Amino acid sequence: MADTVVEPAIEKGLEPERREQGDVRTEEMLVNMGPQHPSTHGVLRVVLRTDGELVLDAIPHIGYLHRCAEKIGESLxxxxxxxxxxxxxxxxxxxxxxxxxxxxxxxxxxxxxxxxxxxxxxxxxxxxxxxxxxxxxxxxxxxxxxxxxxxxxxxxxxxxxxxxxxxxxxxxxxxxxxxxxxxxxxxxxxxxxxxxxxxxxxxxxxxxxxxxxxxxxxxxxxxxxxxxxxxxxxxxxxxxxxxxxxxxxxxxxxxxxxxxxxxxxxxxxxxxxxxxxxxxxxxxxxxxxxxxxxxxxxxxxxxxxxxxxxxxxxxxxxxxxxxxxxxxxxxxxxxxxxxxxxxxxxxxxxxxxxxxxxxxxxxxxxxxxIIRHVARDVLLADVPAIIGSFDVVMGEVDR
Amino acid sequence: MAVEEEVFDILRERFGDAVVSAEASGAHPYAVIKAERWPQVALFLRDDPRLLLNMLRCISSIDMIAEDKLACVYDLMYLADDCGDELITETREFAVRIETPRDDPVIPSVAHVWPAADWHEREAYDMMGIHFSGHPDHRRILCPDDWVGYPLRKDYVFPLEYHGIPGTTEYDLPNPRH
CATH class of the missing domain: 1.10.645.10 (Cytochrome-c3 Hydrogenase, chain B)
Known part of the structure; x- marks a missing residue:
């Protein structure tokens, strides 16, 4: 009983030397935000390359609502x-x-x-x-x-x-x-x-x-x-x-x-x-x-x-x-x-x-x-704040 | 229309035969520029103190099937940059048309001149199949990456199947243009 050491959950997966240093360095991760996400205001998908809480790159993908309205305009x-x-x-x-x-x-x-x-x-x-x-x-x-x-x-x-x-x-x-x-x-x-x-x-x-x-x-x-x-x-x-x-x-x-x-x-x-x-x-x-x-x-x-x-x-x-x-x-x-x-x-x-x-x-x-240019080197929690402030309507982005 | 005439003269004086023709009558005056000279002309249009067309508003791709050509219309605008927080009341606008053969449609990209061109050119590639040489991120934008064909071309054939999803033209009314 006295010999067991209770490890904190966060340190369990770390290498022994990193555990010693108490290092919480993370790896880069791709996070897919959307197309169904409450704060993307429709079917916008943004692929976020993150390092911990930091967003290194945000790549928007559009076209989920594309109806080719311009083609319809050529026949009416x-x-x-x-x-x-x-x-x-x-x-x-x-x-x-x-x-x-x-x-x-x-x-x-x-x-x-x-x-x-x-x-x-x-x-x-x-x-x-x-x-x-x-x-x-x-x-x-x-x-x-x-x-x-x-x-x-x-x-x-x-x-x-x-x-x-x-x-x-x-x-x-x-x-x-x-x-x-x-x-x-x-x-x-x-x-x-x-x-x-x-x-x-x-x-x-x-x-x-x-x-x-x-x-x-x-x-x-x-x-x-x-x-x-x-x-x-x-x-x-x-x-x-x-x-x-x-x-x-x-x-x-x-x-x-x-x-x-x-x-x-x-x-x-x-x-x-x-x-x-x-x-x-x-x-x-x-x-x-x-x-x-x-x-x-x-x-x-x-x-x-x-x-x-x-x-x-x-x-x-x-x-x-x-x-x-x-x-x-x-x-x-x-x-x-x-x-x-x-x-x-x-x-x-x-x-x-x-x-x-x-x-x-x-x-x-x-x-x-401009989103890729703005949502770079920001905190993850700021991405919905930035996208929301653009007030995009996807019906018009995709047409 | 006097302003457009002046721009035509400036362009002819500076670039000579790169200006193929100029259309001054009508509601939308434009100059036709040779595709291979377009990036130089674009830089000039943006930076020349007499023009300063610093905002790219729209790139509209056109299928000129009768002449066996594709074209892009670039709508440019001057937005005063030195007004501080005064109300801007004056502007000037200009349009440029670049034509390219239908069997090998290539236009040099101007995304480095106006960053706004990046997505507009991707859209013109996706919808009309015009290639923009030197574009930093030349991918489809609205259609999926594996989509076949360019929907806004006049001879586009609607696919009857895409990844097991049936597409039908059964209920479509006959196109009155054909």
């Missing part, structure tokens, strides 16, 4: 392809429909009536709020905060109800279409929408108190996965991720479409810690800034919506002569500002009713391509 007339576009980024269907509609309108030279433009702006900003609410909620989940997710989805549910009232669908709208929007707003919709904005605006303070300025959350997300301004531009990052790196760039300001030049709004960017409300320890281009830029963008979206709802013009909601549309010989490349970045459509027409080529540039696809 544009108005029939609209429903396929909202299945790409299924959290921002309105913006995707709008992007493809604008591309076809530019190619065919269709003028959209002012009322249809204003309705499109209202819905794309509304969808931006709904999409950012999912981003905030699920990012809280990744960081171990469950409650903000429930609050974010409570408000998103009300937005989806308003979408349903206007177009009958909750996720895949196909509401903005080539030449305008599919149907006019129902009676009383504008009042209901203004009522919701009145209710929603103070809720942003609640999210800030619950999550944004929560000490644990700030410690967890600040100074993690920092992307410099130069890297962001070189890798073609767009949207909140580019702005979080300190570039005040917004396509709605630079190349306004659908009458965005009429509305007054600011473009928020990532700020270093200590400036304004920004907590100490935060760095420009880190996960916290990528998260917080989305919160600030929701406030700007409310501003744009209030202006658009107040000055909603009367008139047609559809352009004339969009039936039996023939695409002229020529090509066009159009980008619009989606909640996740710049969504581009390249459409090649050859004189028939069906495009010869449709190419979609998904913002998440480009944003994700």
């Amino acid at each position: 007339p544009p108005y029939q392809y609209i429903p396929y576009t909202d299945r790409m980024d299924y959290l921002a269907g309105m913006n995707n429909n709008q992007a493809f509609a604008i591309a076809v309108e530019r190619l065919c030279g269709i003028e959209v009536p002012p009322r249809a433009q204003a309705i499109r702006v209202i819905f794309s900003e509304f969808n931006r709020i709904a999409s950012h609410l999912v981003a905030l909620g699920t990012y809280g989940l990744d960081m171990g905060a469950f409650t903000p997710f429930l609050y974010a989805f409570r408000e998103r549910e009300m937005i989806l109800d308003l979408f349903e009232a206007a177009c009958g669908a909750r996720l895949t709208y196909s509401y903005p279409t080539v030449g305008g929007v599919r149907s006019d707003l129902p009676d009383g919709w504008v009042e209901r929408c203004l009522e919701f904005l009145e209710y929603f605006e103070p809720k942003i303070d609640d999210y800030n108190n619950l999550l944004s300025f929560n000490h644990i959350f700030v410690k967890r997300a600040s100074n993690v996965g920092v992307i410099s301004r130069e890297d962001a531009i070189a890798f073609g990052l767009t949207g909140p991720i580019l702005r979080a790196s300190g570039v005040r760039w917004d396509l709605r300001k630079v190349q306004p479409y659908d009458g965005y030049e009429k509305y007054d709004f600011d473009v928020p960017i990532g700020e270093p810690g200590g400036v304004g409300d920004t907590p100490r320890g935060v760095v420009v281009g880190d996960c916290w800034n990528r998260y917080f830029v989305r919160v600030l963008e929701m406030i700007q979206s409310i501003r744009i919506m209030r202006q658009a709802l107040a000055e909603l013009p009367d008139g047609d909601i559809m352009a004339k002569k969009v039936k039996n549309l023939k695409l002229p010989v020529g090509e066009v490349y159009v980008e619009v500002e989606n909640p996740r970045g710049q969504l581009g459509f390249y459409v090649l027409g050859d004189g028939s009713a069906i495009p010869a080529r449709v190419k979609a540039r998904g913002p998440s696809f480009c944003n994700l391509s």
Whole structure:
């Protein structure tokens, strides 16, 4: 009894000399994260080469949701392809429909009536709020905060109800279409929408108190996965991720479409810690800034919506002569500002009713391509924090 | 369209016959560049102080089956890098088209010029079968590694079987293009 030595479990497997030294050196290991993993936001697979807690390399593998939507675009007339576009980024269907509609309108030279433009702006900003609410909620989940997710989805549910009232669908709208929007707003919709904005605006303070300025959350997300301004531009990052790196760039300001030049709004960017409300320890281009830029963008979206709802013009909601549309010989490349970045459509027409080529540039696809560069030499626990802060939608990465 | 005309002139002056043609009319002006000179032209487009097209937005691959060619359209943009945290209000954009024969499609990679090209080129290889010489990681990206054929080519035949999974074209409507 006295002779038996109880070995600690951790030392049992070690060589005798290493046991003596108390060495806990580890070997490199490949860890497969995903495709089914709660914090990869869909079917993203990342192969991590780890040394203990340290990630040496993170190699993303995509394509699990690939449906070759671009091939489908080559066999359908544009108005029939609209429903396929909202299945790409299924959290921002309105913006995707709008992007493809604008591309076809530019190619065919269709003028959209002012009322249809204003309705499109209202819905794309509304969808931006709904999409950012999912981003905030699920990012809280990744960081171990469950409650903000429930609050974010409570408000998103009300937005989806308003979408349903206007177009009958909750996720895949196909509401903005080539030449305008599919149907006019129902009676009383504008009042209901203004009522919701009145209710929603103070809720942003609640999210800030619950999550944004929560000490644990700030410690967890600040100074993690920092992307410099130069890297962001070189890798073609767009949207909140580019702005979080300190570039005040917004396509709605630079190349306004659908009458965005009429509305007054600011473009928020990532700020270093200590400036304004920004907590100490935060760095420009880190996960916290990528998260917080989305919160600030929701406030700007409310501003744009209030202006658009107040000055909603009367008139047609559809352009004339969009039936039996023939695409002229020529090509066009159009980008619009989606909640996740710049969504581009390249459409090649050859004189028939069906495009010869449709190419979609998904913002998440480009944003994700920097992951190998960022998730290097970080701690294993920071990888979900970095991936979550990109807010990728795999439907759009894989198309 | 005046801006594009200027870029065409600058390119013609600097590279001469590397600029095959320039399409200035229409909604999407572009210059056609010879494939073998493309990396030099790309570096020039990015670094010349008059152009500074520092952001690669998209690479769209096209199957020009009637002319027996494949092509890539590169959409470039200038994003001011010296504005500090001021709002950027001006930009310029430009597009380049590289054509390559259909039976041996090779285009030099520009992933070292714009890192964003890395995944876009992999996608163009995966979907259209264009090879990018000098690419750092030349693999398929969306389809599995053992996939046969390039889906976005016009003469692509849909496989009827993949690892025991049946594929059917039985319910497909006839393609109105044929």
